[in-house]
Amino acid sequence: MNINFTTATFKDFENIPGMDMMERADIYYDFLEYMKKNGHRYRLQNNTGCSSVMKVGTENVTKEFISFVTSDYLGFTQHPKVKEAAIEGVRKFGTGSAATPLIGGYYSYHNDLESKIASFFGRSADEAVTFTTGYTANSATLQILLQKEDIAIIDMAVHASVYEGCLLTNRKTFPHNNLEALEQILKLSKNQFRTKLVVIDGVYSQDGDIAPIEEIYKLVQKYGAYLMIDDVHGVGILGKTGRGTIEDTGLLDKVDIITGTFSKTFGNLGGYVIANKKLTNFIRFQSRQQIFSATITPGTAAGTIKAIDLIDEEPHWRLKLWENINYFKKGLNDLKLDTGTTCSAVVPVKIGDLHVTMDCGKMLLERGIYTNPIMYPAVSRKDARIRMSVTAAHEKEHLDQTLNAFEDINKKLHIAKK
Numbered sequence: 342m343n344i345n346f347t348t349a350t351f352k353d354f355e356n357i358p359g360m361d362m363m364e365r366a367d368i369y370y371d372f373l374e375y376m377k378k379n380g381h382r383y384r385l386q387n388n389t390g391c392s393s394v395m396k397v398g399t400e401n402v403t404k405e406f407i408s409f410v411t412s413d414y415l416g417f418t419q420h421p422k423v424k425e426a427a428i429e430g431v432r433k434f435g436t437g438s439a440a441t442p443l444i445g446g447y448y449s450y451h452n453d454l455e456s457k458i459a460s461f462f463g464r465s466a467d468e469a470v471t472f473t474t475g476y477t478a479n480s481a482t483l484q485i486l487l488q489k490e491d492i493a494i495i496d497m498a499v500h501a502s503v504y505e506g507c508l509l510t511n512r513k514t515f516p517h518n519n520l521e522a523l524e525q526i527l528k529l530s531k532n533q534f535r536t537k538l539v540v541i542d543g544v545y546s547q548d549g550d551i552a553p554i555e556e557i558y559k560l561v562q563k564y565g566a567y568l569m570i571d572d573v574h575g576v577g578i579l580g581k582t583g584r585g586t587i588e589d590t591g592l593l594d595k596v597d598i599i600t601g602t603f604s605k606t607f608g609n610l611g612g613y614v615i616a617n618k619k620l621t622n623f624i625r626f627q628s629r630q631q632i633f634s635a636t637i638t639p640g641t642a643a644g645t646i647k648a649i650d651l652i653d654e655e656p657h658w659r660l661k662l663w664e665n666i667n668y669f670k671k672g673l674n675d676l677k678l679d680t681g682t683t684c685s686a687v688v689p690v691k692i693g694d695l696h697v698t699m700d701c702g703k704m705l706l707e708r709g710i711y712t713n714p715i716m717y718p719a720v721s722r723k724d725a726r727i728r729m730s731v732t733a734a735h736e737k738e739h740l741d742q743t744l745n746a747f748e749d750i751n752k753k754l755h756i757a758k759k
């Protein structure tokens with residue numbers, strides 16, 4: 342079995358017919374060596390923490406870059422009050438919880454965090470349950486709620502954690518944001534499956550565009566289904582008061598399940614599920630990840646609680662973020678670069694071709710700009726792009742320097758729209 346290393350993606354190594362696990366690991370190791378030798382990004386190590394300017398290194402070389410690779414949208418990983426709260430959490434309760442929630446790992450900080458995030462969404466204290474990551478919040482919730490008589494009806498652009506959560510149930514995907522296709526599936530599923538759960542993102546992680554939530558909610562109602570929205574890239578950024586994509590639709594108290602993360606806007610770690618108290622209790626006591634996996638550390642919980650407060654206490658971070666998003670997007674569009682349909686802090690420059698995108702990523706790095714070239718399987722094969730996350734920590738000079746780099750690269754790679 343020959344794998345062409347110049348065109349291979351990690352998907353090609355998941356399963357190779359006739360090769361056992363060691364043989365697959367062997368050939369994958371050769372692929373990594375090939376990538377290294379050819380100057381592709383292999384493993385960049387962050388030596389400074391999240392910031393708009395990061396010291397990033399490959400082995401012995403460390404250089405300073407303007408960074409667009411973290412989802413620390415409001416800059417809260419470095420906020421003195423968030424750091425202080427996390428340190429206080431460690432001082433009071435130590436570094437780890439050292440147990441799963443059901444056998445002693447549920448501390449007062451976890452309880453306070455669940456009440457805090459529930460009330461952030463206007464819900465009562467028992468309408469939230471937290472997990473160790475956003476990934477687990479999605480996958481665990483779907484795994485326990487849906488069984489083989491049920492169906493998950495998912496937008497094809499949802500996060501990998503949703504796909505993983507549906508492995509043991511029936512799953513049907515609909516083309517991204519396509520309401521007719523969704524309605525068709527709902528119609529066909531109505532009498533065929535027990536629970537019908539539509540799963541969408543609020544903000545989609547690769548295009549930064551948002552879901553037509555009101556229309557989807559209406560369809561869900563019409564066909565007796567339920568709705569789950571993962572809003573990890575919307576919360577803290579969108580909505581009149583930063584409650585996310587759902588806030589301005591007026592459906593915050595109507596969507597059946599909202600999931601999210603503490604690792605992006607809230608600058609910490611952990612995931613959450615917001616739902617009615619019967620569902621949250623079911624998830625809390627039934628999901629395997631709650632029963633068999635440890636809780637987030639007390640310091641992380643304490644830091645997150647402070648970060649949630651800061652959304653209301655210091656809304657100027659959100660305003661600064663939006664100033665940056667609008668300025669940067671306009672600058673890219675003035676260069677005729679294609680930022681697609683983004684309405685959020687995720688700003689792609691769509692290129693299409695995989696190799697041109699890789700070259701563009703490399704040339705940006707050479708000019709001191711750290712971005713993520715994204716390609717299949719994260720997006721479809723002909724839809725490669727440079728993906729950037731704008732944050733409130735970026736200064737105008739960072740954005741200008743990046744725009745200048747794109748202008749220069751465009752002269753060589755011709756990535757602008759014709």
Ligand code: PMP
Binds near residue numbers: 475612
């Ligand atoms: N959902 C979406 C849409 C995401 O982009 C991510 C993070 N990449 C997650 C869920 C998982 O969140 P976490 O990193 O906290 O596990």
